[in-house]
Amino acid sequence: MFSKAEIRLQELDDAQAEVTRSKAETKIKETHADFDELRESDKFHDWADEQPKWVRDALYENSDDPASVVRVIDLYKIDNGLTSNDKKTKRKAAASTVTKRSKTEVDVEDANNVITETQVAKMSAKEFEERSDEINTAIRSGKFVYDMSGNAR
Numbered sequence: 001m002f003s004k005a006e007i008r009l010q011e012l013d014d015a016q017a018e019v020t021r022s023k024a025e026t027k028i029k030e031t032h033a034d035f036d037e038l039r040e041s042d043k044f045h046d047w048a049d050e051q052p053k054w055v056r057d058a059l060y061e062n063s064d065d066p067a068s069v070v071r072v073i074d075l076y077k078i079d080n081g082l083t084s085n086d087k088k089t090k091r092k093a094a095a096s097t098v099t100k101r102s103k104t105e106v107d108v109e110d111a112n113n114v115i116t117e118t119q120v121a122k123m124s125a126k127e128f129e130e131r132s133d134e135i136n137t138a139i140r141s142g143k144f145v146y147d148m149s150g151n152a153r
Contacts, residue, residue: 027066032073116145
């Protein structure tokens with residue numbers, strides 16, 4: 001009877017440990033939603049192996065203290081520039097490389113060679129025939145504006 005009772009107590013202890021671990025994981029995920037990704041990350045575990053013993057103990061030996069794990073993950077993110085402040089700083093640095101004011105130069109000569117579909121529609125047959133080479137050149141060079149059909153719809 002004692003052996004059956006011991007087996008049953010061991011099962012209850014295992015179930016209690018699983019509940020405790022589950023609660024701890026939930027608390028960790030409240031602070032670090034990416035906990036599952038970090039747990040699977042080789043980079044995170046390599047970093048942890050290089051840390052002092054107390055860091056490794058907080059991660060691998062201490063299943064009932066989620067606050068310690070949260071602090072270790074905070075430390076990992078700070079060491080690797082993954083905090084929200086670091087991300088904001090990187091975005092600001094990237095944004096600072098963009099100039100605010102730039103002037104677009106328009107080549108007046110090129111603008112004069114643009115032919116529109118409306119202009120062609122207004123041409124007489126004789127005028128169209130005289131300017132057909134110019135119209136074809138504008139179409140091939142991208143200086144023909146389709147303002148009645150195509151993109152104008």
